[in-house]
Amino acid sequence: MTTLLYVGPSLADADELLSDTDIEVCPPIAAGDLLRLDLGPGDTIGIVDGYFHQQRAVRHKELLMQLERGVRVLGAASMGALRAADLDTFGMEGAGRIYLDYRTGVLTADDEVAVTHGPADSGYRRASEPLVNMRATLELAEARGLVSREQRERLIDRLAATPYQLRNYRGLIEVARNLAVPRVEELRRFCRTEPVDRKREDALELVRRLSEPAAPKPDRQPDETSRTIFLYAWETAARRTESTEFVDLALLRISQLLAAGYPAAHRDSVLRRVAEECRRECDGQEAADDRAVALHHGVHRGWYGDPSATDDFGFLDLWLTPAELATLDRTEQLTLFVVRSYRIVPSIMDDLGGIEAARQAGLLGPARQLADASVMVNSGAARNDRGFSIDLLRADRLIPWICTHWKVTPAELPFALLDRGLDSEAALVTALRPYYLLVRYNPELLTLFPGTTPAVDFDLGYAVNAISERRNALFQEIFELPAEIEPNSFVTEPVLQQIRDSLQLSSGDVLADLGCGRGGPGLWLARLTSSRLHGVDSSTVAVQQATERADRAGLADQARFDVGDLTASGLDDAAAAAAICIDAFHFAADHVAAAREACRILRPGGRYVLTGWEPIDIDDDRLPAPLRVDFEAVLGRGGLAMVQRTEHSDLADRQIRLYERALADRTDDDAMRHLRAEAATGLPLSPLLRRVLVVAEKPRV
Known part of the structure; x- marks a missing residue:
C-alpha cells in the first residue's frame, strides 16, 4: 500500500517529522500530478499544499478519478482543504478547522490560504502570511483583550482587501496604527511571540488521520468520470518519459511523423485494443488472432455487415484510396477501416494507446534524441535570425516534405494521417514545425529509429x-x-x-x-x-x-x-x-x-x-x-x-x-x-x- 502526502510551507519539516513512517512526502501538488499515478484500493493520498499561481492547480476531475479507483483521498489546511470542501460528498475526507470553515461557509475566498514562499531547498521559507493564520491570531488577541471584536473585524476586512502576496504581521500592525487601535504595541509583541499557525495545526491533524481507518463513505458515490476531450488531453500531457523534459505526447508526435515503423505499431495496437474489447464483451473469440477478432467485432457492433452475407460496403469509399479499393481484398480493406476509424470516444484519437505502442516498438528513445537536437537547431536558427519562429514555417512547405517522406501523394495524405493516429493536416503541421529544420537538413538522423533503412543523402x-x-x-x-x-x-x-x-x-x-x-x-x-x-x-x-x-x-x-x-x-x-x-x-x-x-x-x-x-x-x-x-x-x-x-x-x-x-x-x-x-x-x-x-x-x- 502507498501513502503519499503533498505538502510544502504548511508543514515545512514534514520530511523530518515523517522519516520513521511509510508516508512518502511529495512537493505541493499541481495539475497533472495525480494523472501520473498508478494507484488503487488500499492506497492513500493526503493533500495539504498545492500550487495555483505559477502552475495550474490540481483539478477536481483528477481527484474524482482517484476516488473512482478506490483510492482514499484526504485534504486539509490549504489546497487540500479547498478541494475537500468541494468533494467531501463524493468521498474525499476533510480534516481540520480550515476545511470545516470552508465547508460551512465561514470562509469563502480561496486566497485565505494563499501564501508566497521559497523553493524546497529553502525549506519553503514564507514571504507572506496566510490570512487564515492571521484570523486565528486576532481571534486569540481578542480573547486576551488586546483588540475588540469590532477592531478585529475591521483589521480582517483591511487585510482581506490586500493582495495575498503582501500580507504579513508587519502590515497588520501598520493597519492597526492607522485604525488607532489603542493597545497596538502590545498587539505587535503578541503577533511576534504568539502567532497562531492554523495551517500547521490542520496539516498535523491530517497526518494523524492518515494512520486512522477511512471515514464511512458517503451515500452519494461519484459517477464514472466523464471522459471528455479535455480530461484525455490532460492525461496524455501528464505522461512524461523519465529523465527528459519532453512529455510522452511530444515523443509520440515525433514517432508518428518520422518513424517508418510507427504505422505498423499503430495498426497492431488498434487491432489488439478492439480485439480485447470483443473478448471482454462477446463470446467465442478467445482462440482467434487479434485481427480476426477485431474484424468480427465490427460485425458485432454493427459497423458493417457480415462479409460472407453482404456486398454492401460502399462506406469504404470514405476510408480507402481508389488504389486500395481496386487492389486489396475485403479482409485487408476492413482492417484498414477499423484502424483508420478507431477513436476511444468520438473525436478523440487514442494518443495514450499510441504512446504505449511507440514505447513497445522502441521509438520513444530515438524520439527523445531528436527532440533534444531540435531544441538546439531551432535556438540556433533564432540566434541567426531574430525574426525566426517555428510558427512561421508554412504548411505549403511542410506538407510537400511529409508527402515525400511518407511516399504518398497529396490525395493520399488524409489516409496516411489516419494510419499514424493523426486526424487532420492542421494537427500534422502543428506537430511537424518543431522538428522540420532538424530532419530536413539531417535526414540521416531518421536512422535512429529501429528498422529504418538508411536513406542519407550523402551526395547532397x-x-x-x-x-x-x-x-x-x-x-x-x-x-x-x-x-x-x-x-x-x-x-x-x-x-x-x-x-x-x-x-x-x-x-x-x-x-x-x-x-x-x-x-x-x-x-x-x-x-x-x-x-x-x-x-x-x-x-x-x-x-x-x-x-x-x-x-x-x-x-x-x-x-x-x-x-x-x-x-x-x-x-x-x-x-x-x-x-x-x-x-x-x-x-x-x-x-x-x-x-x-x-x-x-x-x-x-x-x-x-x-x-x-x-x-x-x-x-x-x-x-x-x-x-x-x-x-x-x-x-x-x-x-x-x-x-x-x-x-x-x-x-x-x-x-x-x-x-x-x-x-x-x-x-x-x-x-x-x-x-x-x-x-x-x-x-x-x-x-x-x-x-x-x-x-x-x-x-x-
Whole structure:
C-alpha cells in the first residue's frame, strides 16, 4: 500500500517529522500530478499544499478519478482543504478547522490560504502570511483583550482587501496604527511571540488521520468520470518519459511523423485494443488472432455487415484510396477501416494507446534524441535570425516534405494521417514545425529509429560541403590540417602521422580507404607512403570529387576511387596491404559485416586502422545504436586482432569547439545549416563518448 502526502510551507519539516513512517512526502501538488499515478484500493493520498499561481492547480476531475479507483483521498489546511470542501460528498475526507470553515461557509475566498514562499531547498521559507493564520491570531488577541471584536473585524476586512502576496504581521500592525487601535504595541509583541499557525495545526491533524481507518463513505458515490476531450488531453500531457523534459505526447508526435515503423505499431495496437474489447464483451473469440477478432467485432457492433452475407460496403469509399479499393481484398480493406476509424470516444484519437505502442516498438528513445537536437537547431536558427519562429514555417512547405517522406501523394495524405493516429493536416503541421529544420537538413538522423533503412543523402551533403568556404575554413582552423586535405573528418595532422606509422606500408603497396569521402586523408597518406590508393564510398558525388582531387594533385596514376559499401567494397580478396576507415565505420549497416569485409580484402598481416567514437557505457540508451560499438569485440568477430587502441581527448575537444562555433555562426548556406544541425545532435552526446584510434591486424596464416 502507498501513502503519499503533498505538502510544502504548511508543514515545512514534514520530511523530518515523517522519516520513521511509510508516508512518502511529495512537493505541493499541481495539475497533472495525480494523472501520473498508478494507484488503487488500499492506497492513500493526503493533500495539504498545492500550487495555483505559477502552475495550474490540481483539478477536481483528477481527484474524482482517484476516488473512482478506490483510492482514499484526504485534504486539509490549504489546497487540500479547498478541494475537500468541494468533494467531501463524493468521498474525499476533510480534516481540520480550515476545511470545516470552508465547508460551512465561514470562509469563502480561496486566497485565505494563499501564501508566497521559497523553493524546497529553502525549506519553503514564507514571504507572506496566510490570512487564515492571521484570523486565528486576532481571534486569540481578542480573547486576551488586546483588540475588540469590532477592531478585529475591521483589521480582517483591511487585510482581506490586500493582495495575498503582501500580507504579513508587519502590515497588520501598520493597519492597526492607522485604525488607532489603542493597545497596538502590545498587539505587535503578541503577533511576534504568539502567532497562531492554523495551517500547521490542520496539516498535523491530517497526518494523524492518515494512520486512522477511512471515514464511512458517503451515500452519494461519484459517477464514472466523464471522459471528455479535455480530461484525455490532460492525461496524455501528464505522461512524461523519465529523465527528459519532453512529455510522452511530444515523443509520440515525433514517432508518428518520422518513424517508418510507427504505422505498423499503430495498426497492431488498434487491432489488439478492439480485439480485447470483443473478448471482454462477446463470446467465442478467445482462440482467434487479434485481427480476426477485431474484424468480427465490427460485425458485432454493427459497423458493417457480415462479409460472407453482404456486398454492401460502399462506406469504404470514405476510408480507402481508389488504389486500395481496386487492389486489396475485403479482409485487408476492413482492417484498414477499423484502424483508420478507431477513436476511444468520438473525436478523440487514442494518443495514450499510441504512446504505449511507440514505447513497445522502441521509438520513444530515438524520439527523445531528436527532440533534444531540435531544441538546439531551432535556438540556433533564432540566434541567426531574430525574426525566426517555428510558427512561421508554412504548411505549403511542410506538407510537400511529409508527402515525400511518407511516399504518398497529396490525395493520399488524409489516409496516411489516419494510419499514424493523426486526424487532420492542421494537427500534422502543428506537430511537424518543431522538428522540420532538424530532419530536413539531417535526414540521416531518421536512422535512429529501429528498422529504418538508411536513406542519407550523402551526395547532397558532399555537393554542398565542397562549395562552402565557411565550413571548410572552420575545419581547417580547428583541426589544423594541411590545406590540400579539405577535411570532412575530425582528425589532425599528428593523428594522420600516427595512422601512417601504424599502417606499415611499403612503396607500391595498396592502401584501401573504406568510406573515403572526398579522399583527402587517403591521398595525403598515399603521397607520403608512395602507396597505391583504392578508395571506396557509397556516394557517387564523393567518388567524383575524390577522382578530380587526385587528378589535381598529380596522383591520378597512383589512386582510383569506386562506388562501394563498407560491407561490400568490390575489392578482391587480399588485395590490400592495409586499410583505413576515417570516421565512417559507424555508418555501416552491420558493423561485424564491415569488419569481415576489411579482413577479407587485407592480405595476412595487413593492418586496419580506423578512427571513431566508443561509448563510455556500452549500454547507455541515450546513444544511437550506431555509436554503441565495442571495437575490440566487433573487429574480433570480423576476424581481426586488436593491436592498439588510443584515446584522443584532444580530438574530442576540437570536435566540441567546432560544434560550438558552428552553432554560433550566422553563415546561411546549406553546408553550414547541415553542420549546425549536426552540432545540435552531436553536442549532447559528447560527454557519453570517447574519441579513439584503433589499429587491428589480419592474422598471418
